[in-house]
Amino acid sequence: MKAVEIRGLTKRFGDLQALSGVDLELAAGEVLGLLGPNGAGKSTLVRALTGRVRCDAGEIRLGGRRADEPGARDTLGYVPQEIALYGVLSAEQNLRAFGRFLGLAGEPLARAVARGLDFARLGDRARDAVEPFSGGMKRRLNLAVGILHDPSIVLLDEPTVGIDPQSRERIYGMIGELRSAGAAILHTTHYMEEAERLCDRVAVIDHGRVIAVGTRDELVRSTIGAGKQVVVDADRQVPAELAAELAAQLPGAVADGERLRLTTEEPALAIPRLLAAFERARVGVRDLRLDSPTLENVFLHLTGRELRE
Amino acid sequence: MILSVLRTSWTLLLRDRAALALSFVVPIVFFTIFAWIFGGQRDSGTHRVRLLAVDEDSSPRSRRLLEVLAAETALDLRLRPAPGESGAVPAPFDRAHAEQAVRDGEAPLALVVPAGFGAARLSFAPGGDAERPRLILLADSSDPIAPQLVTGLLQKALFSGLGDLFLEGGIDSLDGVAFFTPEQRTRLAGLLEQVRAEPRAAAGPAAGGALPIAVEVVDLLGAGKENPLVAFYAAGLGVMFLLFTATGAGGALIEERESGTLDRLLSTRISMGELLAGKLLYLTSLGVVQLTVMFIWGWAWFGLELPSHLAGFVLISVPTAFACSAFGLVLAATARTRKQLVALANLLVLSISALGGSMFPRFLMPEALQRASLVVFNSWALEGFLKVFWREEPLVALWPEILVLALWSVALFALARRLARKWEMV
Known part of the structure; x- marks a missing residue:
């Protein structure tokens, strides 16, 4: 049984098709990255999971139960993109307040608060008001509040936006701890390296539709292929004749201003031919490098857009 | 530059509905409400004071006084409670009923014309209130204006509506000390008839003149409160x-x-x-x-x-x-x-x-x-x-x-x- 099963989820806001038949699954102990440009439908999907969006069609199951069944969402922990904390309250008071809303009381609440403070590494600031905390401290507390009730499913909406590298590392550590504890984690992010580092699988969503889902390697193979990318930076604009010659000799070679890119599964054969062609055309080479395809390339390939567009 | 600031500020204001409402709607609403309160709505007439009246005297003079007050446009004089659902006309107010009505907030004042009002002599002669006819105002002093207004209207009613009675009282007072001749008496009687015929033409009292009637204001609700x-x-x-x-x-x-x-x-x-x-x-x-x-x-x-x-x-x-x-x-x-x-x-x-x-x-x-x-x-x-x-x-x-x-x-x-x-x- 999957922790989260989403089948044919559809939602329209007026003329905007926010979700269009989304199918996704998430297993216990798995981190699924949700990538998509702004307006792709990520937030609508997360809000549908939390019950804040009433979908037109489709079904969500959490731990095998329909999400709209009473108590089904009790297994859900939600960490919003905003710092959704009470600034005038202390870290401990925030944890206590949200803990009560999450149904905790008495000794379990006290234990959860202590665990949350430790989890966010805020034990020494427990009684300080949250308002003057650094962005990183607030983000850590934001995450700790969302998992106070020890949920089996955690929704993380951009949990590392705008924070310093140290705090980001700590949040990565927190996410790792949650995964080790067996939580199923849906993680939306704009940071490709974060997705590559943390996520077991990645789902790319665009125009309300999941257009690819799989591990990083699966996505690369199914989109760009197993090839590497050769990037040559010329000392001037790549002449049209040279670009045409290379495109004829080496299919996939694309010139763009002073740069030429070539995706190939045999870089050792392609690079000498490239350099020879540049020399014949008397175009100098400033730099040459060999890149492995990234999720960024996959994303660009699938959506035609940069992630931050 | 200054004009740019002016233009930008107006643009910002026009795009800010909240600020627009605060600037224009709130003052107009306020002005309207206070104009209603203080100025009276254009078609609703001036503010009338509700005055309950208890006639314990039932003399021609007391009835005359109440008739004059009833004709006063600034007063809403009520001699008896409003008819009930049955439509039967209720009995006139007595003192206890009127007092309770004032306590209940039905009216800010009740005027009691005590027994003996008609028999007492109206006189400008010097003397204490004890010698003068007495009126009692039972007041709810949460309305501090009503007793003053009604006292003033009583004064007006006495001098304009009941001027002949004053003249008669004044003649009697003078007669006690001056002894008019029969001819003077005839001329004074003629003057009195003329005043009775045109009661509203009578002059008011001289500035600073005392009322020939004592008005006692009884604070029903404020009395005893600190x-x-x-x-x-x-x-x-x-x-x-x-x-x-x-x-x-x-x-x-x-x-x-x-x-x-x-x-x-x-x-x-x-x-x-x-x-x-x-x-x-x-x-x-x-x-x-x-x-x-x-x-x-x-x-x-x-x-x-x-x-x-x-x-x-x-x-x-x-x-x-x-x-x-x-x-x-x-x-x-x-x-x-x-x-x-x-x-x-x-x-x-x-x-x-x-x-x-x-x-x-x-x-x-x-x-x-x-x-x-x-x-x-x-x-x-x-x-x-x-x-x-x-x-x-x-x-x-x-x-x-x-x-x-x-x-x-x-x-x-x-x-x-x-x-x-x-x-x-x-």
């Missing part, structure tokens, strides 16, 4: 600030939405209904504490009789705070931003405070406006506080105010719940 009007001001200001507090605190909902905590809360086990009910309870408790602090301050510094009216205070404070809180939630659920809420709150709170009697007593408003003010719930709250602290009515007399405030609370909360659906789920 600082009688403080109850009115405590209630009026207390309710107005309760409304401001409730709308301000209700605005926390908007802040919760903007900060994302509302989204987070609604993804926990709490429903929107529970959240609003919790907020309502919080605002109500805050309102009760606020009113309590205010009335304790009034008791400590201004002699407001809180301890002896504690039960009534609690009975009316709780539904008042409840209604104000529900009103605050409606405004918070209506406004989309904090700025909108501030503009809306200023407009509505100040308007209904003026209309409901927080700034100016309802009983001093024109009757049409008094009736209109019953559509705002705070007028019922103020009426409840006045019943407790001013009229000292029994607790059971508070049921209409408590019922109306409770109904308003339920209706406003239901409206807030409906409006909040926009935050709940899309």
Whole structure:
């Protein structure tokens, strides 16, 4: 049984098709990255999971139960993109307040608060008001509040936006701890390296539709292929004749201003031919490098857009 | 550059509906309400003082006095209670009935014409009040203007409507010391007939002249109170600030939405209904504490009789705070931003405070406006506080105010719940 099963989820806001038949699954102990440009439908999907969006069609199951069944969402922990904390309250008071809303009381609440403070590494600031905390401290507390009730499913909406590298590392550590504890984690992010580092699988969503889902390697193979990318930076604009010659000799070679890119599964054969062609055309080479395809390339390939567009 | 600043500032203002409302709508609404109160609506006539009259004398002079007062346009003279549902004409007021009616707030004054009024001699001769005919005004001193107005109108009535009686009294007084000749008596009798024929043409008293009638004002409600009007001001200001507090605190909902905590809360086990009910309870408790602090301050510094009216205070404070809180939630659920809420709150709170009697007593408003003010719930709250602290009515007399405030609370909360659906789920 999957922790989260989403089948044919559809939602329209007026003329905007926010979700269009989304199918996704998430297993216990798995981190699924949700990538998509702004307006792709990520937030609508997360809000549908939390019950804040009433979908037109489709079904969500959490731990095998329909999400709209009473108590089904009790297994859900939600960490919003905003710092959704009470600034005038202390870290401990925030944890206590949200803990009560999450149904905790008495000794379990006290234990959860202590665990949350430790989890966010805020034990020494427990009684300080949250308002003057650094962005990183607030983000850590934001995450700790969302998992106070020890949920089996955690929704993380951009949990590392705008924070310093140290705090980001700590949040990565927190996410790792949650995964080790067996939580199923849906993680939306704009940071490709974060997705590559943390996520077991990645789902790319665009125009309300999941257009690819799989591990990083699966996505690369199914989109760009197993090839590497050769990037040559010329000392001037790549002449049209040279670009045409290379495109004829080496299919996939694309010139763009002073740069030429070539995706190939045999870089050792392609690079000498490239350099020879540049020399014949008397175009100098400033730099040459060999890149492995990234999720960024996959994303660009699938959506035609940069992630931050 | 200066013109650029001017142009940009106007553009900003025109794009800001809240600021526009504060700049133009609030002053106009206020002006209208106060113009109604003080100036009288164009077609509603001037403010008339309701005066209950008890004729214990039933003499021609007392009847004449009441006839003259009845013709006075500034007075709404009532000799008997309004007919009941059966249509039977009730008996004229007696002193006890009139006193109770004033205590109940049905009229600010009752005029009692005591027995012997007609028999006593009207005289300008020097002497104490004990020798003069006496009128009694039973007053609710929460309306400080009415006794002065009615005393002035009595003076006017006596000199203009009953001038012949004065002349007759004056002639009798002089006759006692001067002994007129028969010829002088005939001429004076002719003059008297002329005055009787044209009573309204008679001259008023000389400046500074004393009334030949003693008017005794009996303060039915304020007597014995250390600082009688403080109850009115405590209630009026207390309710107005309760409304401001409730709308301000209700605005926390908007802040919760903007900060994302509302989204987070609604993804926990709490429903929107529970959240609003919790907020309502919080605002109500805050309102009760606020009113309590205010009335304790009034008791400590201004002699407001809180301890002896504690039960009534609690009975009316709780539904008042409840209604104000529900009103605050409606405004918070209506406004989309904090700025909108501030503009809306200023407009509505100040308007209904003026209309409901927080700034100016309802009983001093024109009757049409008094009736209109019953559509705002705070007028019922103020009426409840006045019943407790001013009229000292029994607790059971508070049921209409408590019922109306409770109904308003339920209706406003239901409206807030409906409006909040926009935050709940899309």
